[in-house]
Amino acid sequence: MKKIAITALILFIFSCSSVDTEVEKEMLQLTTEELSEFDGQNGNESYIAVEGTIYDVTNSIEFLSFNLESGKDLSEEIKQISSWEEFLQSLEIVGTLLPDLPIRYEITFLGKNGEVVNKEVYENLDSLTFPLTKTYGGYRFVKWSEPVEISEEVLDTYILQKLNVSSEYEKIYMTLEELSQYDGKDGKDAYICYEGVIYDVTNNPSWPNGVHRGFINAGQDVTELFKNSGAPHSSANITNLPIVAFLSEE
Numbered sequence: 255m256k257k258i259a260i261t262a263l264i265l266f267i268f269s270c271s272s273v274d275t276e277v278e279k280e281m282l283q284l285t286t287e288e289l290s291e292f293d294g295q296n297g298n299e300s301y302i303a304v305e306g307t308i309y310d311v312t313n314s315i316e317f318l319s320f321n322l323e324s325g326k327d328l329s330e331e332i333k334q335i336s337s338w339e340e341f342l343q344s345l346e347i348v349g350t351l352l353p354d355l356p357i358r359y360e361i362t363f364l365g366k367n368g369e370v371v372n373k374e375v376y377e378n379l380d381s382l383t384f385p386l387t388k389t390y391g392g393y394r395f396v397k398w399s400e401p402v403e404i405s406e407e408v409l410d411t412y413i414l415q416k417l418n419v420s421s422e423y424e425k426i427y428m429t430l431e432e433l434s435q436y437d438g439k440d441g442k443d444a445y446i447c448y449e450g451v452i453y454d455v456t457n458n459p460s461w462p463n464g465v466h467r468g469f470i471n472a473g474q475d476v477t478e479l480f481k482n483s484g485a486p487h488s489s490a491n492i493t494n495l496p497i498v499a500f501l502s503e504e
């Protein structure tokens with residue numbers, strides 16, 4: 255009787271733990287390139303893909319006898335083996351292979367407190383050289399982490415890989431003297447200052463060569479000028495422009 259009870263208890267514990275692992279195990283979604291890392295070399299797991307499904311062959315002695323390399327899509331090769339269907343059925347499915355589409359990277363730059371500072375899509379990560387020298391909306395990044403992959407989404411013509419970069423950034427300040435250099439003349443950029451914020455009008459069609467309405471020049475603080483100009487538009491025409499810096503207090 256005691257023996258039966260102990261056996262039942264062992265079976266119960268066993269069944270609980272196997273349910274747990276099933277729940278915990280998340281299906282992988284790998285690109286062909288990511289799959290190539292599961293080649294069974296240097297302690298790596300050994301996975302193969304067949305018709306879009308990824309199988310674990312790490313502990314398969316039968317797979318070794320086929321003389322095939324893992325970390326690859328073996329849809330064609332595996333079918334040369336007799337009883338290949340039974341072989342696949344004996345393996346654990348660990349995920350799916352993503353179609354061979356180009357990958358784009360959506361990088362979300364997070365600030366110190368996890369706030370989203372900027373989001374950009376890159377064709378490849380090589381163009382995103384770290385350390386970053388870019389500035390965003392009047393801020394310059396001073397510290398950042400390597401991109402961390404968050405998720406992958408298969409779209410019609412490409413795969414969108416979403417990554418986060420944690421960063422610290424500081425405000426960019428500009429003096430009135432520095433601002434005066436940005437007058438839009440001779441190919442220079444054109445900036446205007448309004449209520450302590452410096453905006454970029456370089457590519458704004460209403461500011462050709464840094465001049466608006468023939469008499470308002472870039473490279474200066476236009477706050478007072480705007481209020482007295484009788485402009486037939488609101489200040490939102492200015493505050494919606496891209497920010498490049500903030501006016502230095504000095």
Ligand code: HEM
Pocket residue numbers: 446455458459460466467470476479480481483484485486487491492495
């Ligand atoms: C310091 C004074 C002024 C500032 C800083 C200013 C700023 C701007 C900016 C930044 C835009 C572009 C907005 C956009 O494209 O979204 C704009 C557009 C425009 N502004 Fe001004 N403005 C000033 C004075 C005036 C005055 C005096 C007039 C008319 C006499 C005027 C008439 C217009 C018009 C009609 C537009 C619409 C686009 C166009 O037709 O060029 N603005 N302004």
